[in-house]
Structures are given as C-alpha cells and as structure tokens.
Amino acid sequence: MALVLGLESSCDDTAAALVGSDRAILAHALAGQNEAHRPFGGVVPEIAARAHVEILPELIRRVLSEAGKTIGEVDAVAATAGPGLIGGVMVALLAGKGLALATGRPLIAVNHLEGHALSPRLVDPELEFPYLLLLVSGGHCQLLEVRRVGEYRRLATTIDDAAGEAFDKAAKLLGLPYPGGPAIETLAAQGDPHAVPLPRPLAGSGEPHFSFAGLKSAVQRAAASGEHRPADIAASFQQAILDCLVDRTKLALERTNARTLVVAGGVAANARVRAALERLAIDEGRSFAVPPAWLCTDNAAMIAWAGAERFERGLTDPLDAPARARWPLDAQAEKVRGAGVKA
Numbered sequence: 559m560a561l562v563l564g565l566e567s568s569c570d571d572t573a574a575a576l577v578g579s580d581r582a583i584l585a586h587a588l589a590g591q592n593e594a595h596r597p598f599g600g601v602v603p604e605i606a607a608r609a610h611v612e613i614l615p616e617l618i619r620r621v622l623s624e625a626g627k628t629i630g631e632v633d634a635v636a637a638t639a640g641p642g643l644i645g646g647v648m649v650a651l652l653a654g655k656g657l658a659l660a661t662g663r664p665l666i667a668v669n670h671l672e673g674h675a676l677s678p679r680l681v682d683p684e685l686e687f688p689y690l691l692l693l694v695s696g697g698h699c700q701l702l703e704v705r706r707v708g709e710y711r712r713l714a715t716t717i718d719d720a721a722g723e724a725f726d727k728a729a730k731l732l733g734l735p736y737p738g739g740p741a742i743e744t745l746a747a748q749g750d751p752h753a754v755p756l757p758r759p760l761a762g763s764g765e766p767h768f769s770f771a772g773l774k775s776a777v778q779r780a781a782a783s784g785e786h787r788p789a790d791i792a793a794s795f796q797q798a799i800l801d802c803l804v805d806r807t808k809l810a811l812e813r814t815n816a817r818t819l820v821v822a823g824g825v826a827a828n829a830r831v832r833a834a835l836e837r838l839a840i841d842e843g844r845s846f847a848v849p850p851a852w853l854c855t856d857n858a859a860m861i862a863w864a865g866a867e868r869f870e871r872g873l874t875d876p877l878d879a880p881a882r883a884r885w886p887l888d889a890q891a892e893k894v895r896g897a898g899v900k901a
C-alpha cells in the first residue's frame with residue numbers, strides 16, 4: 559500500500575489529503591474562499607493565490623496529524639500542476655516540490671482534470687473502463703471518455719463559459735449571492751421553468767460541445783425587461799442549462815460504448831441536473847454514478863488518488879515540472895472554434 563499526500567490550489571479551494579493506494583481516505587481538509595470572493599461575484603485570482611499561500615501549510619499539518627502520520631511516512635507527493643489560475647496552481651505545486659525535495663519521495667504533477675476523471679474510482683472499485691465523464695464545474699464543462707489511467711478522449715468542451723460559471727453569472731444578474739448555483743437552485747424551486755423563453759445554445763448541433771454565453775445574455779435581457787418574476791427567470795434558466803447538458807451528453811453517449819455515465823463538478827450538486835442526467839443514462843441503457851458531493855467539487859483526495867494511480871504505474875515527475883494555466887487532458891482533441899480560454 560502506497561500512502562500519497564495530495565495538494566490542491568488551482569482555483570478558490572485550498573486542500574490537502576492523505577489517501578492510500580488501497581482507496582483508504584486517511585484524512586482530507588479543505589478551506590474554501592467564498593466569503594473573500596463574494597463582494598466581486600466571482601473568483602479574483604490574486605486574492606485566491608494569496609489565500610492559498612496562507613492556508614495550505616496548516617491544512618498539510620492537519621491531515622498528517624489527523625491520520626497519525628509523519629511526512630516521512632508518505633510514499634509520494636501529488637500536487638495539482640494545472641490547469642487553473644496560474645498564481646494558485648503555483649502554490650500547491652511548489653509546496654509539493656518542497657516536500658518531495660525534503661523527503662526524497664517522488665513528486666507527481668497531477669492534471670486537475672485527471673483528478674476529477676479518476677475520482678469515481680476512489681469510491682467505486684467496480685467501476686469499469688471506459689466510462690463517460692461529464693465534468694460540470696465553475697471552471698470546466700467537458701465530456702471525457704475515460705479509457706484507462708492516462709488515456710482520455712475529449713468528446714466535447716465549452717466554446718465559452720463553463721456551466722457553473724453560467725450559474726454564477728446568471729445569479730449576479732438576478733442580484734443573488736456568489737456562488738450562484740445553490741442560490742439559483744433555491745429560487746428556481748418557486749418558479750415556473752417554462753415561463754421565460756430562453757435559448758438552448760448549440761442544442762441539436764452535430765458535435766456535443768457546449769455554449770452558455772448566449773443564455774447569459776438572454777437572462778440579462780429578461781431581467782432588464784422587468785416583465786418576469788426573478789423566480790421564473792431562475793427556473794427557466796436552470797431548465798435551459800439542464801436541457802443543454804442532457805442534449806449534449808446524449809449525443810456523446812451515442813458516440814461511446816462506455817457503460818456508465820459519471821457526473822462530477824460543483825453543478826452535479828444540483829438535484830434537478832442530477833435527476834435529468836440519471837434519466838438520460840437509464841433511457842440510453844447505461845448505468846449512472848455521481849461521486850459524493852465533497853468529492854465532486856474541488857478537493858485534494860482526488861489529487862492524491864490520481865497520484866496513487868500514477869505512482870502505482872511508475873508515472874512520477876521531475877522537480878522541474880511546470881505549472882500550467884492550460885493543460886488539456888486529451889492532447890489530440892481538436893481545437894474548438896471560440897474555445898479560447900478553457901483547458
């Protein structure tokens with residue numbers, strides 16, 4: 559059994575975890591920064607990076623102490639090396655390098671997306687390759703065929719905003735607090751999902767890519783018109799996102815023989831989104847899995863676990879491994895027109 563320390567700081571969550579290659583989660587700790595970013599309605603990269611610097615060492619100390627381990631007992635140090643907000647990425651990566659250097663243990667520079675992609679295997683040893691992963695978070699919206707450790711086919715990505723980002727922006731337009739996803743879900747429960755006509759960008763198009771920017775503009779117009787109740791706008795927006803996710807994922811499912819659809823990312827916390835995707839999986843004759851909520855959103859257990867999977871296969875990295883703002887999991891994936899900013 560290999561014991562892996564995982565470190566994560568690529569967006570606005572600082573996290574550390576100790577995970578065994580036998581799937582034991584010995585300890586995990588996470589510090590979010592929602593309060594710090596709330597006045598701005600979104601993540602401010604510089605504020606995030608500074609907070610990671612302050613918080614990460616204490617989280618490392620805490621997981622070691624909770625697990626009753628010393629740093630010398632760790633077999634490998636796994637740190638997110640990208641993609642993400644570069645100032646933040648550098649914090650965990652450099653901390654990981656320092657610990658690897660001090661202990662003489664190998665460094666594993668983990669792709670954050672691989673962390674999400676392999677996270678369902680941490681809690682489900684039975685999950686068979688290949689599976690289709692819909693990753694819907696604040697920074698990403700992708701459909702990935704997970705073939706085996708280290709082999710991923712990207713079937714789709716967003717050409718503009720991520721799904722969680724769309725929730726956050728729509729919430730801001732409606733005067734709701736950050737993060738917008740939970741606020742929209744709560745308000746939507748009192749609204750009519752068919753009251754406000756909103757577009758379903760790219761629905762029905764030939765490739766399963768996503769787009770949410772037009773939807774945001776339509777919400778802006780609906781809110782400015784003063785003709786609709788905010789609850790109706792929230793419900794109609796949530797329905798539009800959900801329809802897009804289902805339509806695009808259905809097309810991707812038709813292009814893979816993956817037996818299971820797995821959903822991860824913060825948006826998977828949305829009960830209606832989860833229910834609609836589960837319905838889709840059943841209709842398409844596939845199984846459906848959602849890792850527990852804490853493992854769906856950013857965390858270090860998934861980074862430690864991806865590190866454990868790589869360590870067991872001898873995939874370690876040199877101490878000059880770069881921090882990367884962009885780092886596609888599938889290097890062969892074609893560039894999508896308009897997709898200038900997402901990994």
Ligand code: AMP
Nearest residue numbers: 695696722737739740824825828855856
């Ligand atoms: P992550 O990027 O995985 O940490 O997830 C954060 C993103 O998930 C943010 O953009 C949130 O607005 C979004 N989110 C969280 N909870 C919900 C929810 N209940 N419904 C929709 N989006 C959500």
Ligand code: MG
Nearest residue numbers: 674695855856
């Ligand atoms: Mg993430």
